[in-house]
Amino acid sequence: METIIEGFRRAFILIFNLDAELxxxxxxxxxxxxxxxxxxxxxxLLVGAHIxxxxxxxxxxxxxxxxxxMGFPPVVVGLFxxxxxxxxxxxxxxxxxxxxxxxVTAQTILAFPIVASLCxxxxxxxxxxxxxxxxxxxxxxxxxxxxxxxxxxYGIMSGVIAAFGRVMAEVGAIxxxxxxxxxxxRVMTTTIALETDKGNFELALALGIxxxxxxxxxxxxxxxxxxxGTARR
Amino acid sequence: MGLSLTASNVSKSYNGKVVLTDCSYSFNTCGxxxxxxxxxxxxxxxxxxxxxxxxxxxxxxxxxxxxTPHSLPLAGDTTLPIPPLARGGLRGGVxxxxxxxxxxxxxxxPKIGVFNTTVFNNVAYGLNVRGMKSREVEDKVYRALELVxxxxxxxxxxxxxxSGEAQRLGIARAMVIEPEIFFLDEPTASLxxxxxxxxxxxxxxxxxxxxxxxxxxxxxxxxxxxxADMVLFMYDGRIVDHGPNKEFFEKPKDERAYxxxxxxxxx
Numbered sequence: 001m002e003t004i005i006e007g008f009r010r011a012f013i014l015i016f017n018l019d020a021e022l023x024x025x026x027x028x029x030x031x032x033x034x035x036x037x038x039x040x041x042x043x044x045l046l047v048g049a050h051i052x053x054x055x056x057x058x059x060x061x062x063x064x065x066x067x068x069x070m071g072f073p074p075v076v077v078g079l080f081x082x083x084x085x086x087x088x089x090x091x092x093x094x095x096x097x098x099x100x101x102x103x104v105t106a107q108t109i110l111a112f113p114i115v116a117s118l119c120x121x122x123x124x125x126x127x128x129x130x131x132x133x134x135x136x137x138x139x140x141x142x143x144x145x146x147x148x149x150x151x152x153x154y155g156i157m158s159g160v161i162a163a164f165g166r167v168m169a170e171v172g173a174i175x176x177x178x179x180x181x182x183x184x185x186r187v188m189t190t191t192i193a194l195e196t197d198k199g200n201f202e203l204a205l206a207l208g209i210x211x212x213x214x215x216x217x218x219x220x221x222x223x224x225x226x227x228x229g230t231a232r233r
Numbered sequence: 234m235g236l237s238l239t240a241s242n243v244s245k246s247y248n249g250k251v252v253l254t255d256c257s258y259s260f261n262t263c264g265x266x267x268x269x270x271x272x273x274x275x276x277x278x279x280x281x282x283x284x285x286x287x288x289x290x291x292x293x294x295x296x297x298x299x300x301t302p303h304s305l306p307l308a309g310d311t312t313l314p315i316p317p318l319a320r321g322g323l324r325g326g327v328x329x330x331x332x333x334x335x336x337x338x339x340x341x342x343p344k345i346g347v348f349n350t351t352v353f354n355n356v357a358y359g360l361n362v363r364g365m366k367s368r369e370v371e372d373k374v375y376r377a378l379e380l381v382x383x384x385x386x387x388x389x390x391x392x393x394x395x396s397g398e399a400q401r402l403g404i405a406r407a408m409v410i411e412p413e414i415f416f417l418d419e420p421t422a423s424l425x426x427x428x429x430x431x432x433x434x435x436x437x438x439x440x441x442x443x444x445x446x447x448x449x450x451x452x453x454x455x456x457x458x459x460x461a462d463m464v465l466f467m468y469d470g471r472i473v474d475h476g477p478n479k480e481f482f483e484k485p486k487d488e489r490a491y492x493x494x495x496x497x498x499x500x
Contacts, residue, residue: 127346129342129344129345129346130346130348131346132286132342132346133342133345133346133348134346134358134362135286135335136284136286136339136340136341136342136407137339137358137359137362137406137407137410138332138335138336138339138359138362138363138410139358139362140332140362143362147348147358150348150349150350151348151349
């Protein structure tokens, strides 16, 4: 018990002293996950919208596949990205393994199905009358699409926030493809895993507290977005 | 009259069930046309096809521009020209079914697809998609809101409106774009008498002020009598009777139309 209390005491000291190592780890975490989220949001929105608006063969299968990938185990994604980026893999020549770019790639793969799938769900749940109303008011097909996506905005934002939560908390994939190199590919979750292994609880706890705070903020954001989306219905 | 509409031998089926059979009619004078008939007679389908929201299986719908310059003012203003973007392509002849033509007509659906934004933004939508300048948009939206009595709710989220207010919003949203042909599908169904009166007054005002063709579906015989210049009676997917208001209601030519307006039709 004393170890835990002492761990918390030291953790708070690290946080309040704005420890340089702690800050660099937090910054890298946010950078990697943020970048992965931006890429996943752009591609996920395009794919989700395409599936939502168009009819094409194997659409049902693609939707099921996307829903399945939402629960893809991060270590498996890490393994695949590792195999592709390793020296003997098809993209080994790029030398990306054990770099932040590899971590961004793995996290993008994890976030993409969440954004695409939830974006698709949000779009198809918009009342078809919105599309018809927009058409009868003289909107072009592109303007109709924009209007439907605007109506689905709260659902889409929920998807983006959920994806951010997943990549921020993820450890398996980035540990495999990033290698947890101090000052280069070490992020919050991998540091917690490593420091716990070593018995250095203060840094692990400090990062744990920050990660929990970020998670809380994300969930509050999600709650706020969902409430805003339903309050006026 | 600027834009006129001719439907020729329009037919439509859904899943093998015939809904419309050889419906032909020329809406070639301005005024209010009322489409009446029992449930399932094909009124709404005919209206949606004429409004270019659906494609017919057979026959065609043609829009003809007689090249007459005209304006479609709101609330008594007779000087506002139709914006160039709203004008159709081949003036003086049969118009191509494209966005320019679609922007000269509009359809008010029975259920208003209210956008999750303010009342103002809802009404401004049709003008914004036409690329109109914000100052002009503001003027037109305020006048339209005034006409339907919703100006005090302009900043409110439109989803919080009652069904009667939403219907009035629908009217404002459609009339602000100054259509040349205005289709309405049962605009007062399920509304209380007060909202019905406001909507009927707005429609009458449009008719008085504008050189506009209004084509409206209603079940309400009294409403048809109050508003119609011409009445079309549909039965079993066909237009079986039509005529000017007084003539139609006093001496319907078709037996089914007679039974319908005298309340003897069981359907």
